[in-house]
Amino acid sequence: MLISRRVAVAGAGALATVVTLGGGVESCSGSSPSSGGGSHSSGGAAGTHELAKTSDIAVGGATIFPEWSVVVTQPTSGQFNAYSARCTHEGCLLNSVAAGTINCPCHGSRFTIADGSVAHGPARRPLNPVTITVRGESIILG
Structure with a gap:
């Protein structure tokens, strides 16, 4: 079955819209939480994205970065520690x-x-660590 160019372009546009909107939708689908690696580092491998400045994360606090599914x-x-925000x-x-x-x-x-451990269930496992690099005043994912 052949489809017209108009139908193909419209379908691609609709798919792009769904993919774009899907990034911000919260899901309780039971998808597997992402695993990151080590907890944190204060040097080493070059990161890929600056999440925040060190001054943006309160002492005794945390900041969630939903677009990256990370909490610092x-x-x-x-x-500074980072975990999967799933x-x-x-x-x-x-x-x-x-x-706290x-x-x-x-x-x-x-x-x-x-330390990302469970303070109250039903979760039984701690949050999965994610690798960050603290470089100067920057907290970098990776």
Whole structure:
């Protein structure tokens, strides 16, 4: 079956729209959380994307970068860690930070800022570490 050029172009445009919109949609589909590697580094391999300045991450706090599915924590001054921002229970995108925990909106799991361990289930596994590089004042993914 042959399709017209108009139908092919319209279909490609619709697909591009779905792919573009899909990046910002939260999912509780149970997709496997991404695994990153080590927890953090303060030098080494060149990174691919600057996530933030070190001053952007509060001491004792964390910042979620939903576009990269990464959360960066600073449990103590100058110590930066990064984790997948996908809940290890069912893969939902973590969406808030409060009272020392990083929180999942889907089923209530909470993870500690200090080390990504489970503070409250139903999740049973800690957040997956993601490699970051701290270079000067920049926190770089990778």
